[in-house]
Amino acid sequence: MDDAARRLLQRLVRRIPAQTLKTTLDKWGRLKAAQRQSMDFTQSKWALTEKLLAICEENELTLKHIAELEMIHVIENPDRSMWYALQLMDPEDDAHSVELTQFKEQFKSHLSELVRHVSIKIKKHTDEAVWIRIAWGDSFSRPNHLKPTYVVHHLQTPYVFVTGLTSKLKLLLTQALVLSTRHQAIKDASLSGRKLTAIRDLLMRQYQQVFPTKYPSPLAESNQNATNPLIDKEQAELSANRHQMACEAFGSGMLPQLQSAVYKLETKFRDHMNKTMTEREEPLKCVVKFASTSLLESLRHCASSGIASTPVTPLLSSIPLKGRNYFVITDNGPGPSSQTRQPQN
Known part of the structure; x- marks a missing residue:
């Protein structure tokens, strides 16, 4: 050795x-x-x-x-690193027919053409995910196996998950991915987290979702000895409606264990009492971060219990709806607009 x-x-x-x-x-x-x-x-x-x-x-x-x-x-043990999601765009006509052997050959060939010294190991996992380990070198140095990049891709899906990727190497990796999967472009999905299964399930909708209904089923009265059955019935119906709307926004059953969501605010300061801030040309910038061991579960509980108002604001319901946890809020539109972000170590 x-x-x-x-x-x-x-x-x-x-x-x-x-x-x-x-x-x-x-x-x-x-x-x-x-x-x-x-x-x-x-x-x-x-x-x-x-x-x-x-x-x-x-x-x-x-x-x-x-x-x-x-x-x-x-x-x-995939949850020991920070994972970033990418989304392949504009598939070619034969993109759906790319199989493992073809993908391996094409990916290794394309990346080896871009990088003189690179070590690539590809392995298919039991859940059908293709795992790629890349040790990067350059024109003068051997591959550094102490700082590898890991890539996870499910064939015939547009989603790719990466960890240990620097901005300098991102272009090389994405170019090889686009060519070997028969797509024309790739973009950041504005979704990241330490639990790979959580961000994968969120993007691929691999969790129980609830679709809106005009007629939610009211909760059965649990206390027949209530002093005022009309009030008890009204509260039960309100509770059922909150629960229905919470599940419509975030899903029901077990939810992906997403751990954070970031909202970046870029807007003009509005306060006629504070001319110094109002008249400044630069937009007001701040960042709000929600964090939890299971963020979607926490938000669903807040809405269902009445801690948060319902219907759920699009700022929060956009997390599962759009499969993102990074948003930039500007003055350009009424809802949250996403902005791409470079993966970092």
């Missing part, structure tokens, strides 16, 4: 929790049964690293094999 493989393996063992390292190595399949049994996973990370390095040396494993181990860990 060369120094690059050693450094990658050392960092990888530090990142993987000891209780899951054994399972990850089993899935890797590069160690013999006797070698796996010889490892004591109760030892310190330093001792485990030294033992694993010795075994990999014995098996003559290379940087390519260690990158495979990292890819297994990332696929099994």
